[in-house]
Every structure is written in C-alpha cells, then in structure tokens.
Amino acid sequence: MHLKSIFNTLLVLMIPLVGLCQYHEYGFGYGAANYKGDLVFSGVLIQETHSLFEGNYKKFNPDSRFRKKAFLRYYTVSGADSNYAGGYSRDYLTREKRNLSFFSNCIDAGVGFEFNLIEGKFRFLDNNYYHRFYGGFSTGLMYFEPQTTFQGKRYKLRQIQTESEDYLPVTLIFPFALGWETEVSKNLSYGIELSYQFTLTDRLDDVSGFYADMNDLRRRGGAEAVFLSYRMHESSYPDLSTGFITKNNRPNSRRGDPNDRDGVLMLKLYVQFGGWDPLKRY
Numbered sequence: 230m231h232l233k234s235i236f237n238t239l240l241v242l243m244i245p246l247v248g249l250c251q252y253h254e255y256g257f258g259y260g261a262a263n264y265k266g267d268l269v270f271s272g273v274l275i276q277e278t279h280s281l282f283e284g285n286y287k288k289f290n291p292d293s294r295f296r297k298k299a300f301l302r303y304y305t306v307s308g309a310d311s312n313y314a315g316g317y318s319r320d321y322l323t324r325e326k327r328n329l330s331f332f333s334n335c336i337d338a339g340v341g342f343e344f345n346l347i348e349g350k351f352r353f354l355d356n357n358y359y360h361r362f363y364g365g366f367s368t369g370l371m372y373f374e375p376q377t378t379f380q381g382k383r384y385k386l387r388q389i390q391t392e393s394e395d396y397l398p399v400t401l402i403f404p405f406a407l408g409w410e411t412e413v414s415k416n417l418s419y420g421i422e423l424s425y426q427f428t429l430t431d432r433l434d435d436v437s438g439f440y441a442d443m444n445d446l447r448r449r450g451g452a453e454a455v456f457l458s459y460r461m462h463e464s465s466y467p468d469l470s471t472g473f474i475t476k477n478n479r480p481n482s483r484r485g486d487p488n489d490r491d492g493v494l495m496l497k498l499y500v501q502f503g504g505w506d507p508l509k510r511y
Contacts, residue, residue, distance in 0.1 A: 252290070253503050258283040258302075258422070260497025267436040267485040268308030268329060273494065277312065279305035281495055287343070287503075294345040300338070300367065306493060307332035308434050323477055328460040331375045331386060331434045335493075337402060337426075339369015358411055365406040371428060374398050375435040377457060384457060386435035389450030391458040392484060393441035400430035410501070418501045426493040433491035442480040458484075 262281045263273050283302035289295065309330035313321050348361040375386045387398060403426070410420030431437040446454040456463070459478040478484075 252288070254287040254289075254418075254501045255503060256283075256285045256287070256499050256501040258285070258497040258499030260422075260495060262304040262306055262335075263494045264306035264308055264433060264491065265494060266308060266431070266434045266491035267489070268310060268312065268331060268434045270313045274312055277307050277309075279307065281497060283497060283499070285499075287501075294348070296343040297340070298343060298365075298367070299340045300369070302337045303335070304337075304493075304495075305332060305334050306373075306433065326461050326477065328463060329377075329436060329457075331377050331436075333373045333375045333433060336372045337369055337404075339367050339402060339404070341365060341367025341369075341404070343406075343408075358413065360409070360411045362409050363407070365404075365408065365422075365424070367402075367404045367406075369402050369404075371400050371402045371426075372398055373400070373430075373433055375433065379457065379460075379463065384453055386457065387432070389454040389457065391435055391441075391446070391450070391454055392438050393445045393449055393454075394438065396430075396432050400428045400433075402429075403427040404495075416502060420499055420501070422495075422497050422499065424495045424497075426495065428491055428493075431485065431487050431490050434485075436485040437487045438484055439481050440478045440484050443474065 258281075260281045260283075261278050263278045269277060281302060281304035283300060285298055285300040287296050287298045289297065307330070310324035310327050311330070313324040343363050343365040345361045345363050348359070350357050350359055377384055377386060387396065404424045405427075406422050406424035408420055408422035410418050412418040440458065443455050446458055461478075
C-alpha cells in the first residue's frame with residue numbers, strides 16, 4: 230500500500246464524521262495495552278502491559294443515542310517466548326529454545342460510532358449527574374514496527390525479513406468497546422472504557438507463516454536475519470554468522486499461525502470536555 234493509498238483510505242474513513250451535529254466533545258485518555266498473538270500464551274501479562282495515550286473528538290445530537298467519533302492513539306505492545314514458561318504449556322521447551330521476543334510502538338487513527346445502551350440521571354450530594362453505559366465500534370489504520378534487541382543493539386525485524394517475506398507496517402483495525410461515562414458538569418465528564426482491537430495482520434509480532442531457508446535469510450537480511458529468526462542458545466553462541474538448524478526450525482516448518490490474526494486489548498480512563506448539557510434531554 231503506497232502512502233497516497235493510505236491517505237485516500239483515511240479520507241474515506243472520515244466521511245462518517247461529515248454532517249451537522251449540534252454538540253462537540255474533546256477527550257484525552259490514559260490507560261494500558263496488552264497484545265494477543267503468537268508470543269503470548271494466554272491471559273493478561275503484567276510484564277507485557279504498556280502505557281496507552283489517546284485523544285478523541287466526538288459529535289452528536291442531544292436527542293440521539295449515537296455519537297460519531299475520531300481518535301488518535303499511541304501505545305506499545307510486546308511479547309516473548311518466555312511467556313510460555315512454567316509447566317502449564319506443552320510448548321515450553323520448544324519456545325525456550327526458540328527464544329523470540331519483540332516490541333512495537335504503534336499509532337492508530339480512525340473513526341467510528343458509540344451508542345448508548347443505558348442512560349439516565351442519579352442524585353449525589355444534592356446534585357444530579359448524567360451517566361451512560363455505551364458500546365462502540367470503530368475502524369481505522371494501525372502503524373506498527375516490530376523490533377527486538379540483542380547485545381545492546383536494536384533490530385527492526387520487518388526490515389531484515391526473519392521469514393524471508395516483506396510486509397507492510399500498516400493494517401486495518403476494528404476496535405469494539407464497552408464503556409461507562411459520568412457527567413459532572415455541562416462541560417466536563419469522565420469515564421472508563423474496555424476495548425478489544427481486531428486487526429487484519431498476523432505480523433504485529435513478526436511471527437507468522439513458516440521458517441525460511443537460511444541461505445535465503447542471509448541473502449535478504451544478512452547474518453542478523455538468520456540468527457534472529459531462531460534465537461537458540463544466543464548467550465552461548467553470540468556469533469551472528471552461526472545458524473542453527475534443528476527439528477523445530479527446518480525450512481517450511483511452522484513458525485506461527487497465519488490464520489490467527491493479532492489483536493490488542495486496551496483499558497483506559499478518560500476525561501471529556503465540550504459544550505453540551507445532557508440534563509436538558511429529560
């Protein structure tokens with residue numbers, strides 16, 4: 230996908246925001262992101278949880294349950310074969326030998342909708358507060374760049390092609406969200422939101438498909454591609470010119486599951502500012 234195509238796609242995604250809406254909100258959020266893919270076994274791992282920052286803009290009519298939104302966010306995801314440690318994974322010994330790891334700084338941009346599932350007023354300390362429980366769906370683009378470190382040096386895995394395949398660092402995303410928001414004044418509200426972001430890529434962690442031939446790896450990405458495609462005993466054999474062929478990393482043997490797309494789980498707290506007064510709706 231060329232840069233022009235990316236810009237055109239973003240313009241198409243912005244179409245749902247075009248229209249007449251009476252009220253506007255601007256929000257800022259801070260939270261945590263945790264990736265799901267080939268380098269995490271199950272659950273949410275504290276060591277692989279990283280900060281998330283988001284800014285958003287919303288438009289809505291006060292007599293409607295729907296809101297249009299645009300968002301931009303930045304966060305980091307990471308994973309490692311060491312997450313399979315313990316004895317609760319049958320793949321632990323294989324993963325321990327392979328020893329892959331990655332991290333990626335990601336940028337998302339997109340548009341979507343929110344719809345109120347439950348809404349109303351409650352009274353606290355002689356004040357009325359408006360609240361809403363909502364669901365949301367969005368679509369957009371994610372930029373990612375999987376990287377790893379070895380002997381104090383950082384390597385961009387996509388560039389050295391650890392599976393002898395080139396791929397774009399951009400993918401479509403489809404976040405689904407559930408949230409709770411409370412209004413404390415006509416211009417201020419706060420809330421909490423949990424979301425899961427589906428993607429159309431299995432390359433977020435640079436692990437998909439199959440192991441490649443070592444000669445082809447060396448031709449495409451040099452000795453680094455050979456070594457970082459299967460990091461067996463790296464502390465004992467730090468020479469990057471050495472490659473290891475075992476029963477686990479023979480060419481065309483499975484390295485990842487290309488049919489299982491990567492995703493991101495997110496939890497955030499946010500504050501909204503805007504010129505709206507939902508109490509006038511009742």
